Amino acid sequence: MNDLIQGIIQAFEIILSLNSALYEIIWLSLAVSGIALLFSTVLGIPLGAAMAMARFPGRRLMTALLYTGMGFPPVVIGLFVYLMLSRSGPAGQLGWLFTPKAMIVAQTIISFPLVAGFTMAAVMGVDPQLRRQLMSLGATPWQATVTILLEAKIGVIVAIVAGFGAIISEVGAVMLVGGNIEGKTRVLTTAIVLETQKGNFDLAIALGLVLLFLSFLVNVALLRLQGRAFS
Amino acid sequence: MSPNPVYKLHNLTQTYDERTVLNIERLDIFAGEILAIVGPSGAGKSTLLRHLNFLERPASGSLRFEAFHLNGEGAPLNLRRKITTVFQNPVLLTRSVADNVAYGLKLRGKTGDQVKRIVDDALDLVGLNNLTHTGARTLSGGEAQRVALARALVIQPSVLLLDEPTANLDPYNVKLIENIITQVNREQGTTIVIVTHNIFQAKRLAHRTALLLEGRLVEIAETGAFFSNPSDPRTEAFIHGEMVY
Numbered sequence: 426m427n428d429l430i431q432g433i434i435q436a437f438e439i440i441l442s443l444n445s446a447l448y449e450i451i452w453l454s455l456a457v458s459g460i461a462l463l464f465s466t467v468l469g470i471p472l473g474a475a476m477a478m479a480r481f482p483g484r485r486l487m488t489a490l491l492y493t494g495m496g497f498p499p500v501v502i503g504l505f506v507y508l509m510l511s512r513s514g515p516a517g518q519l520g521w522l523f524t525p526k527a528m529i530v531a532q533t534i535i536s537f538p539l540v541a542g543f544t545m546a547a548v549m550g551v552d553p554q555l556r557r558q559l560m561s562l563g564a565t566p567w568q569a570t571v572t573i574l575l576e577a578k579i580g581v582i583v584a585i586v587a588g589f590g591a592i593i594s595e596v597g598a599v600m601l602v603g604g605n606i607e608g609k610t611r612v613l614t615t616a617i618v619l620e621t622q623k624g625n626f627d628l629a630i631a632l633g634l635v636l637l638f639l640s641f642l643v644n645v646a647l648l649r650l651q652g653r654a655f656s
Numbered sequence: 657m658s659p660n661p662v663y664k665l666h667n668l669t670q671t672y673d674e675r676t677v678l679n680i681e682r683l684d685i686f687a688g689e690i691l692a693i694v695g696p697s698g699a700g701k702s703t704l705l706r707h708l709n710f711l712e713r714p715a716s717g718s719l720r721f722e723a724f725h726l727n728g729e730g731a732p733l734n735l736r737r738k739i740t741t742v743f744q745n746p747v748l749l750t751r752s753v754a755d756n757v758a759y760g761l762k763l764r765g766k767t768g769d770q771v772k773r774i775v776d777d778a779l780d781l782v783g784l785n786n787l788t789h790t791g792a793r794t795l796s797g798g799e800a801q802r803v804a805l806a807r808a809l810v811i812q813p814s815v816l817l818l819d820e821p822t823a824n825l826d827p828y829n830v831k832l833i834e835n836i837i838t839q840v841n842r843e844q845g846t847t848i849v850i851v852t853h854n855i856f857q858a859k860r861l862a863h864r865t866a867l868l869l870e871g872r873l874v875e876i877a878e879t880g881a882f883f884s885n886p887s888d889p890r891t892e893a894f895i896h897g898e899m900v901y
């Protein structure tokens with residue numbers, strides 16, 4: 426118990442000391458997960474919306490695949506990306522393995538099905554008669570689609586929150602494809618694993634607190650967006 | 657009433673799961689008229705309105721609106737925007753009443769004070785100016801129906817399709833809505849097709865009345881003649897509430 430209290434006190438000292446290595450780790454975590462989230466949002470929202478609204482052959486199969494993707498073990502995705510990017514792999518020439526690029530690829534693949542799947546569910550929750558109603562008021566198909574997405578806004582934001590939560594806290598895949606290289610690919614989660622193993626509990630706790638605080642901040646920001654849906 | 661039809665339907669059919677729910681041999685709708693459509697539940701009245709609003713593809717037959725013949729392409733936007741429907745169960749957006757009424761205007765690129773003025777006037781007209789900023793999803797059935805009417809009126813359609821627009825209303829509001837319908841028709845020359853279960857409403861409002869039965873037009877005539885001197889025995893039975901279906 427004493428250890429824990431001691432650790433927390435020291436953790437705050439570390440956070441407040443403006444240790445530059447710590448801030449590099451924070452920055453890299455945010456950059457990698459932020460860019461991955463951007464990619465998966467740009468791909469996932471249109472796909473989820475299309476799968477909810479359009480009727481096309483193979484839709485059932487795609488839905489099944491998407492739901493599978495939502496629950497896919499991140500470490501398996503890490504392994505897959507590793508094999509793709511390793512020197513002898515099909516994308517080996519890129520030289521991305523053990524760089525932040527590989528981590529972004531892995532995190533995009535992890536969060537994309539979550540964003541698409543939750544978006545699909547949110548859009549399917551909108552009254553199916555709405556499109557007809559909007560078309561009757563003179564909407565173009567595109568205008569109708571945008572309005573329907575806005576009606577599903579709360580759910581779409583949940584989709585983005587879920588996507589972010591999955592990758593900012595993910596450790597297995599980034600460890601595999603990033604390699605946890607100090608000053609290069611070390612992020613909050615991999616640093617926590619390492620420092621805990623080394624017995625540096627104060628630093629591990631500091632990193633953990635920062636991680637919690639960051640995901641709290643991001644979620645508050647996203648929820649503020651959601652709040653406007655009610656007004 | 658001008659003699660040129662805005663709509664010309666010919667052998668238009670609609671099928672759902674191989675069941676024919678609409679089969680209109682011939683129907684002309686004239687510019688500036690109020691046409692009432694009556695008929696039992698499930699007769700295909702709402703389905704017919706969806707066709708008139710280009711919201712369905714006919715299984716066969718032809719539909720002409722003004723100079724446009726419906727083909728595989730679907731109707732062009734500028735034509736579609738001349739027609740709007742107040743649905744039997746209107747769907748409102750999760751926004752304020754005012755934003756709902758403004759929706760069609762925003763789609764057409766209108767903004768600012770102009771929109772606000774038009775919306776306020778429309779809400780005055782349907783007696784809902786006290787609810788301007790209320791969330792539309794909290795409205796009662798009758799209020800929602802009037803918002804849907806206001807939302808349709810602001811875009812000044814040349815054809816207004818009304819699917820039982822007073823089904824949820826008290827007598828005072830029925831009268832209010834009926835007055836609006838007559839007024840819009842008279843002052844703006846709007847062509848109106850109104851589906852109603854209320855025979856007296858058809859009598860009060862419509863120039864012509866049609867009976868739809870199992871997807872087919874049984875009779876269409878001047879409203880006076882339709883009720884006082886129907887030519888089909890089924891019309892006679894229907895208006896006296898003696899139809900068995």
Ligand SMILES: Nc1ncnc2c1ncn2[C@@H]1O[C@H](COP(=O)(O)OP(=O)(O)OP(=O)(O)O)[C@@H](O)[C@H]1O
Nearest residue numbers: 672673677695696697698699700701702703704744
């Ligand atoms: N999307 C659909 N799929 C299958 N059947 C449908 C569909 N829409 C309508 N129908 C069927 O078509 C028939 C006509 O329906 P419609 O809604 O046009 O009737 P209506 O005359 O408007 O009835 P009501 O007075 O009860 O509103 C009904 O038997 C209905 O079950």
Ligand SMILES: [Mg+2]
Nearest residue numbers: 701702744819
């Ligand atoms: Mg109906």
